[in-house]
Amino acid sequence: MKALRFAQFGQPDVLFVDEVPAPSAGADTAIVQVRAASINPSDVKNVGGRMSQTTLPRTPGRDYSGIVIDGPQEWLGVEVWGSGDAGFTYDGTHAEQIAVPVASLCRKPGNLSHEQAAAIGVNFVTAWCAIVEAAQVTNADTVAIIGLGGVGGAAAQIARRIGATVIGVTRGARMNPYVDAAVDSLGDTVAQLRAASDGGASVVFDTVGGSMFETAVKMLALRGRLIEISATDRRQVSFDLADFYHNESRLMGVDSLKRDLTAAARILEDLRAGFEEGSYQAPAIARTYALDDAVAAYRAVDAGTSGRIVLSL
Template structure:
C-alpha cells in the first residue's frame, strides 16, 4: 500500500446520532483514519444528496444504526491504497456506505479497492458525484434485469425524475425507441428531452390505448416505472407486448395494484422489482465502469446541478432535497 499525507489526518464529517429531520445532522471533527492493508482512502470532492439519504437520516432504513455518516454517491481522489490507484480521480455509489458503514458526506471515505472506478475525465467532480444512484438504478433494471435490446420500445413513467432521465439516456444509447411519460411542459435541460425521447403528456389520456397505438398495435417491450401508482402501473401492464417487461422501483406503503393474470401470463410478461440499496459499493463499481463510455462520448448528458452547498451547511442541503428540489443537490468538500 502507498499513501499521500492525507492518511491519518483528522477530518470533518456530517453525523447523526439519532433519527429525525435534517436538523439532527451536525458537522463534527473525526479522528484520522488509515485504510489499512487492502483498503483505499478517498478524499471526497463532491457528493450528492439523494432522497434515500434523507430517508436514512429520518430512520426509514432499518439496516442503519446511528451514530452514522450518511451519503451514497461521491467523486474524489484516492489518497491512500493500492499503488496503481493513488492519485486517481474516482467516482462511486453503494447501498452499504451511509447505511451499514460510514458514507460519503465527509471529507474522506474508506472503501475496499474493488469499489474504485475511474471518473470520466470530461465530468467535473460535482457532476460525477451526482451520477451514482440514478444511473446505477436505471442500469440494473433496464440492462441487467430487463435485458433491453436495440429496436425495442421503452416506456418511462416518471421520465423527468433522476432515475427516469437516466433510463431515457441509457435506453436511447442502446438503440431503443423511448417514450417518456410526462405531465405538462418539460424543462429544456431535462435529460429525457436532451437525449431525444418522445415526450407523451399523459394528462387525461387513456394511457394503455395510447401506448398500444404508438407501438403500432403490438404493445411496448419495456416499461420502467419510477412512479409506482395504480393509475399508471395498471395501464402500463395492459400496454405490454408479448414478452414485455415492467421494471418497478417505487410504490406507496399499503397501496395495492391489480393485474389481470390471464393476459399477463399469455403474453409471457414479467414484473421486475429493483432495489439498488441491495448493491454494495464494490458491486456498483463495474456498473460505473460500464456507464463511463456513455458519459465520455456525450451520449449521457451531465447531471444538472441545482444547488451546491458546503459541508458546513449540510442540514440546509438535506432540507432542500426533502422539499423536492428539481435537479441534483450536492455537497462540495474540497
C-alpha cells in the first residue's frame, strides 16, 4: 500500500510517498481503508521535529475517515472516523490503510462525507476536552473564546449547544454564527469583555496562549476557569499572583495528544449526534489533495490557510 513517510525531520520536502506492507488485523485490532485524512498544524510540527516523542521512520497523521475492511464481523464495511495520538510513536493516518484498536472504532456521522468527517477530529476533540471535560461548562456559564479558528470555532459550537453565552475575542471583533457577542483583541479587550459579560467570563478558553495570557487572566469573573492549549508566540508568561488568588481563579491546561485513539473515539461518539442533527457544522475545507501531492498539502498548512486541508485517498 501507499503511505506518506518521513525518515528525518525538516521542512515538508522531507516527506515522500512509499510502498509499505499493508497492516494486518489482530485479536484487538481492525484495519481501516482510509478514504480521507486531514492535515493538522501538529502534523507539520511533527515532521519538523518539534514533537519530542516521535520515533523515525514514521507515517504522520492524526485524523481519518474510512471503511473497516478487516476485523470483527460486525464492523466490516462500516464507515468510521477517528482521531488521537497516531503518527508519533506509531504510524498514522496519512496512508491508504491504518491498523486501529477495535475499541477505537466509531461510526462516522451519516450525513457527512469522508472529507468532512476527517476534517473534524483534532479541532473538535481538543475543544471538547477544554469546554466539557476541563471547564465543565453549563448553561449558566459565560464563555469567552480567544481566537475563533479551528479549535476556537469548534469550542463556540460546543458551548453554544450546551446553552452557555459565548463571546468571541478576535481581531476587529468579527462576529461568528456561534457567538452571542464579540470583542476586539486589539482594543481595550478586558473592558469590552467585562461590559459584554456583566463583569467577566466564568470561563475563558485561550486558543492563542503566550501574548494573550495576561489579558485572559484579567477577563475572569470571580472563581473563573482559564483553559490554555497553546503557547503560540512565547512559552514564558507572568501575571499578578495576588490578583489571581484573591479572585479564586483556576488555571487548567489541555493537550489532546494525551488522548489515544480509543479515548478520542469516546469523544467523537459524543459529538456524532450534534453533527447528525445539525447543531454542529463541519469545518470548511479549503482544498483536498491526493496522497501523491501530500508535500504540497503540508506546505499549504505550514503557510497558513483559512479552512482545512484534507488528503483524499
